[in-house]
Amino acid sequence: MKYQLLSERDMKAMDALKIFHGGAKKINDTIAFMKKFENRKKALKGTGFEEMVADAEKLIKKFPKVADFEKANKVKYNSRLGIARSQVSGFQGAYVTYNFMKKVVKTAKTHPVFVPAEMIAVVPMTDHYVYSGDLLATLCMTENIMGAQKYCSTNLIGIPQPEKRFKELEKVTGERFERNKIDKENSALILKNQGTFFGNFGGIEVANSNYLVYLDGVTRYAKETGGDFYLNPSWSSIIAACYYAKDIPNLTFKVSMLLSTQTTMQFRMLLNIINEYIRKDGTTPIYEINIGNGADPDTFITCAKELKKSGIKGISLAAHMRINPDLGMAGFDWTDKAYKVLESGTDITYKYESDGTARELDTMAAYFVSDDERKKLAAKIGDVIYYKSLKATTDGMDFMKKGIKTQFGKGSL
Numbered sequence: 001m002k003y004q005l006l007s008e009r010d011m012k013a014m015d016a017l018k019i020f021h022g023g024a025k026k027i028n029d030t031i032a033f034m035k036k037f038e039n040r041k042k043a044l045k046g047t048g049f050e051e052m053v054a055d056a057e058k059l060i061k062k063f064p065k066v067a068d069f070e071k072a073n074k075v076k077y078n079s080r081l082g083i084a085r086s087q088v089s090g091f092q093g094a095y096v097t098y099n100f101m102k103k104v105v106k107t108a109k110t111h112p113v114f115v116p117a118e119m120i121a122v123v124p125m126t127d128h129y130v131y132s133g134d135l136l137a138t139l140c141m142t143e144n145i146m147g148a149q150k151y152c153s154t155n156l157i158g159i160p161q162p163e164k165r166f167k168e169l170e171k172v173t174g175e176r177f178e179r180n181k182i183d184k185e186n187s188a189l190i191l192k193n194q195g196t197f198f199g200n201f202g203g204i205e206v207a208n209s210n211y212l213v214y215l216d217g218v219t220r221y222a223k224e225t226g227g228d229f230y231l232n233p234s235w236s237s238i239i240a241a242c243y244y245a246k247d248i249p250n251l252t253f254k255v256s257m258l259l260s261t262q263t264t265m266q267f268r269m270l271l272n273i274i275n276e277y278i279r280k281d282g283t284t285p286i287y288e289i290n291i292g293n294g295a296d297p298d299t300f301i302t303c304a305k306e307l308k309k310s311g312i313k314g315i316s317l318a319a320h321m322r323i324n325p326d327l328g329m330a331g332f333d334w335t336d337k338a339y340k341v342l343e344s345g346t347d348i349t350y351k352y353e354s355d356g357t358a359r360e361l362d363t364m365a366a367y368f369v370s371d372d373e374r375k376k377l378a379a380k381i382g383d384v385i386y387y388k389s390l391k392a393t394t395d396g397m398d399f400m401k402k403g404i405k406t407q408f409g410k411g412s413l
Helices: 008-020 024-035 037-044 050-062 066-072 094-106 127-131 134-145 163-173 211-225 235-244 264-276 297-310 335-343 364-368 371-376 378-401
Strands: 084-089 118-120 150-154 179-181 186-189 229-232 252-255 286-290 316-322 348-352
Touching: 008 163, 008 211, 008 235, 024 037, 024 211, 037 050, 037 134, 050 094, 050 134, 066 378, 084 378, 094 134, 094 371, 094 378, 118 348, 127 134, 127 211, 134 150, 134 211, 163 186, 163 211, 211 229, 211 235, 229 235, 235 252, 235 264, 235 286, 264 286, 264 297, 297 316, 297 335, 316 335, 316 378, 335 348, 348 378, 371 378
Parallel strands: 084 118, 084 348, 118 150, 150 229, 229 252, 252 286, 286 316, 316 348
Antiparallel strands: 179 186
16 A cells, blocks of 8 residues: 555645745746846845845956866866765855855955855744845855855744744644744744754754745745745655645755665655655655755665656766764764765765865754854855865865866856
8 A cells, every 4th residue: 555645634734835825836936037137136225235246246256266277287077977966054144155155256266166066054034034135145145146046045944933924724624733932023933852942953843834934935935035945854844845846846955864875775755755746757755855864875876866857857876075063973074985975976075064074063063053043153154165165175176186177156257
């Protein structure tokens, strides 16, 4: 017997939520509209971020270029090798990103840094972060100015929200959300595994119908900013996202390594979920899957073969090169393993959660500082992502010297 992943009740609630937000076409069109640079800049007026974004447009003109490196090193690419796509985590909002850009320009001649092809932020998506212009300015700098192919935001279900929003969501979906009152206006879901605002290891705990809170948040934020890519840390929210965004092409998700896709068995489980709600064109709302840190190159290569065999289009596979000491094993280094993957002709998104040196603020804790504290620490956190990006660049340069095509953001091309 085959069991359906979603019940009629589940689908009815998600359908109602989508209609509440204007329907699939309206959501999709709004995201596309807000992704355009000119529309984002108009929305930023009066937020105080206009000058920062204007200066970022000047800074990008001074960024080092990949073509200069290719020419100086007489790089020739081997089409039999896989393609490496650079990815760096920790672009924690506008102030941090802006400080990163200034550092790149300052060291352009001594330590060239290329724009990562993909960027990730684990900023808790509070209303202040989303609606103050902070996230919008960040997207202007990362996607529109630096030209990152993808910028991934993180919606954690334990974030405090206005109580009236919970009541509204209950009315729309017919579900009930168990929550605590934080203050006169705000409440937060009760997370019983850990009980913090942000939840068990970044929001993995998605019990009962709490995935609806996740989807509601993602939809609100996508419509507000044009951000189209979101970290998805739980099995239930992945299933829900595949169904919910089946008819919203501009809404995509990254599967976190915290799901432990360490084996081909677990990877096939994920493919079965994705295939259950596949789009007519063979694509899926899942844009990227992070293979777990415990996987070896053979497992990664096999997963890539399984993905190709499945016929599912548009999914990239990622692996951490370096990780924060508090996220996993100290001294973790997957670089040699990445070469084995690439030499087999398999593409890889090579990701840096750390540059491997355990710098100050190169920790998971730095991801969850308050909005005010993040602004105060912007220069230091900006340094952290600078050194991660420097590592992604130097490793990418080594790839290129060996004939491996390596992708960076448009601002470095």
